[in-house]
Amino acid sequence: MDSLPEILPFQRRLDELDAQMAEPSFYSNARKAAEISREQQKLAQLIADHKAYEKTGVELAEAQALLKDPAGDAELKELAAAELPDLQAARIRLHEAVLGAMLPPDAADSRNTVMEIRAGTGGEEAALFAAELTRMYQRYAEERGWKIEPMGSSLSERGGYREVSFLITGQDVYRQLKFESGVHRVQRVPLTEANGRIHTSTVTVAVLAEAEEVDIHIDPQDLEISVQRASGPGGQGVNTTDSAVRIIHKPTGMMVYCADGRSQQKNKASAMSVLRSRLLQLKEDAERAKYADERRSQIGTGGRSERIRTYNFPQSRMTDHRIGLTLYSLSQIMQGAIDPVIEALQRADFEEKFAALTGQPYTPRRAGSSDDE
Incomplete structure (x- = not known):
């Protein structure tokens, strides 16, 4: 079984937070109290999952030992064989849950987010696409129950946005949207194009953790x-x-x-x-x-100079160039269905952090693998 980092530092931190929360003056600073409470809840879940992981490991080892015992009871072996797939699946799920909780989070993940979207190259077509991206993100936010507060905008002649900014408030907003920063490229035939030629325009998106x-x-x-x-x-x-x-x-x-x-x-x-x-x-x-000389994540820094994504309308294709992800469901994506993209980016970030923490590349575990032995 793959080993996990030592749990003791996380237990000590949980004990520290429990002691702070027990102090009479804990709620005198509401913002700090909320931050500590969130951290305490996450650590408590981590400790609970780690205990369940160890317990499942013991049960799995017992079931495997029983199956290998030539003198074992046949009925008990049958029960052990029936339980084995569920134990292996639970072991893998808990392993990834614990490891994911141990990886160092972005300190800004739980913050609200200011989004700034600006038309880049492409004139009016870029401004129209900036408006479409704005609607895409706002629909995504609405589906998650987040609140949107307009902060400023500048309209183009045909109703697009030369630039627009808005605040999104809710749970883990920055964690979900932080990889959207960068240059978004659109390839399509503009409504104003009489000869049916495909034009390429760009829009810049900045995702800022609310300070x-x-x-x-x-x-x-x-x-x-x-x-x-x-x-x-x-x-x-x-x-x-x-x-x-x-x-x-x-x-x-x-x-x-x-x-x-x-x-x-x-x-x-x-x-x-x-x-x-x-x-x-x-x-x-x-x-x-x-730390520019250190190995950069395949996610990149999210800087505006990076072309992170291409939206190709004739092929109904969206390609995220940072992780090589291509999806042929552009119409759904533009309606706010961007979870598959965000989840893939988060997965790549998880694997990068795993490699930094353990010194080895992440390999997805499978039920029945030798690691469960």
């Missing part, structure tokens, strides 16, 4: 904040008040513009949230750059 004030300190002196009238296609309430907010972070030159809210205060809060998230991403990218 809190404690993550990033911003000196007010570093900000240039201005208010202006919201611009848009028209309608009631548009261009009647100076509610739009533009913030420039002078040290980096970053500019954030938010105008979707009807109040200046709401737009300022949204703009500051986006700015903090961008600065946090910049800080994390700088940290990753220090």
Whole structure:
């Protein structure tokens, strides 16, 4: 049976968290209490699964020994043979559950997420596809019960998005969406193309873990904040008040513009949230750059310079270039059915982390293999 990393450090950490949660002042900081509670629940499940894994191993060994005993009772051997497949399947399932829980998680996995989608090369066609990608992600979010809060947008002449940003809140949002960052390429015949030629356009997607004030300190002196009238296609309430907010972070030159809210205060809060998230991403990218000589994950960094995916409409094909995944169900994917893609990316990330933790490539285990002996 494949060995697992030592469980003792995880048990010690669980004991520490249990002690913290027993303190009278534990709930004085609601945010910290929630984070500790989530970690405690995950560790408690890990310990429970590890105990079940060890128990199943004992039962499996006993059943195999009974089957190999030439003097064993025939009826008991029959029962053991019947139980063996279920024990082997449970052993494999628990092994992967425990190992997955032991692998170091991304500290931002449980955070809400700011998504920024921008039209790249391709003009109006790129803007139209940016709008389609926006609908794809928002449908995916709605299916999972997440909430979507618009933060800013700029419409193109034909109703596409030159750029759009929105906040998604819910459970493990960043964990599910973090691999979507990068350049998305679309190949299709635009509606404006009279000769039926296939055009290639690009859209950039940025997935930013929502940053809190404690993550990033911003000196007010570093900000240039201005208010202006919201611009848009028209309608009631548009261009009647100076509610739009533009913030420039002078040290980096970053500019954030938010105008979707009807109040200046709401737009300022949204703009500051986006700015903090961008600065946090910049800080994390700088940290990753220090280790650029290390072996990179096949998932990549998610940087915008990477062409991560191609959507080919004539062939109804979507290809994720990072893991070599090709699916011929583009219409369903554009309706928000992106779970197969996300799960494949998470699997590749799991295998990479497994190799880093154990020093050996991950090999999927099968029931009845010699590892169960």
